[in-house]
Amino acid sequence: MTPSHGPSHGSAGRWSDLDRPPLNATALRRALLLPDGLWTSLEIVPETGSTNSDLAARAGSLPEGAVLIAEEQTSGRGRLDRSWSAPARSGLFLSVLLKPEDVPVGRWGWLPLLTGVAAATGLARAGGVDLSLKWPNDLLVTVAGAERKTGGILAERAGDDGIVVGLGINVTLREDELPVPTAGSLALANAVSTDRDTLLRAVLRSLEQWYRRWTAAGGDPMLCGLQEAYAAGCATLGRSVRAELPGDRALTGEAVAIDGDGRLVVAGANGGREAVGAGDIVHLRPVD
Structure with a gap:
């Protein structure tokens, strides 16, 4: 059930909010660290600046499948070095270490999109809420008829053979706690359901x-099937968009496809098409 979100009291301050219990590390390890499974370790820390930075710093000494989770993230980073912060235990803030040795590096750009599909699938299944994907790495929900960002993904190279994928999801934030x-x-x-243990298990199983x-x-x-699944869940396709590109260049048109490299294909007013691999995307109108 959705928590009542009552105020917290007592000497523990922010840690005494009974609507936001801590994650159960023992139960999560028992459920997720399986002999033939992808996940090889699972660590939960009370607070950190950035799970991505912490995990990347240790990537050389860790096997694939390491999972680092923070109950609170004080300097979380999104794309373009934007900050991502939220109250303690109000969401899922985690990073995973992947080493896709059987995949050409040129295809690693699909990992943020893959993570988006996996997270949306897992959260829909366990949380009973519809999510859509904003290209390239945002998770959207509908609140009072409007699209709102509830999650973000950031993938960063870690050494020669690894990539750290970070995921932040707002779970129980109230209106007065939203950053924007x-x-x-x-x-x-x-x-x-907003039970974070249940949601985390579903996301990591779907990601695996x-x-x-x-x-x-x-x-x-x-x-x-990833390209098809991403396109099916992508709220950006079929929309008029403005792509704010590197070099202070902007492109306006209709988002018409996701190409084989995971880029967003935008059809301009002159009939030409351009594949966008990096940049900010602004949705200009809803889907008809």
């Missing part, structure tokens, strides 16, 4: 399933 008016949370989207399919296909997004 366009932010949302699963609770505000009327999720049927998609990652296995993708690596087994040598990273081919069409062969493993």
Whole structure:
């Protein structure tokens, strides 16, 4: 059930909010660290600046499948070095270490999109809430009829053979806790469950399933079904968008496809098409 979000009291301050219990590390390890599974270690810390930075710093000494989770992240980073912060235990803030040795590096750019598909699938299944994907790496929910960002993904290279994928998801944030008016949370989207242990298990299991399919296909997004799944869940396609590109250049047109490299294909007013691989995307109008 969605928490009542009552105020916290007592000497523990922010840690005494009974609506936001801590994650159960023992139960999570028992459920996720399986003999033939992808996940090889799971660590939960009370607070850190950035799980991505911490995990990347240790990537050389860790096997694939290491998971680092923070109950509170004080200097979380999104794309373009934007900050990501939220109250303690109000969301899922985690990073995973992947080493896709059977996938050409040129296809690693699909990992943020894969993580988006996996997270949306897992959260829908466990939380009973519909999510959509904003290219390239935002998770959207609908709150009072409006699209709101409830999650973000950041993938960064770690050494020669690894990539750290960070995921931040707002779970129980209230309206008065949102960092910006366009932010949302699963609770505000009327999720049927905001139990973070349940949601985390569902996200990591879904991520493992998609990652296995993708690596087994040598990273081919069409062969493993990833390209189709991403397009099906992408709220950006079919919209008028403005792409704010590196070099202070902007491109306005209709988002018409996701190409084989995971880029967003935008059709301009002159009939030409351009594949956008990096930049900010602004949705200009809703889907008809």
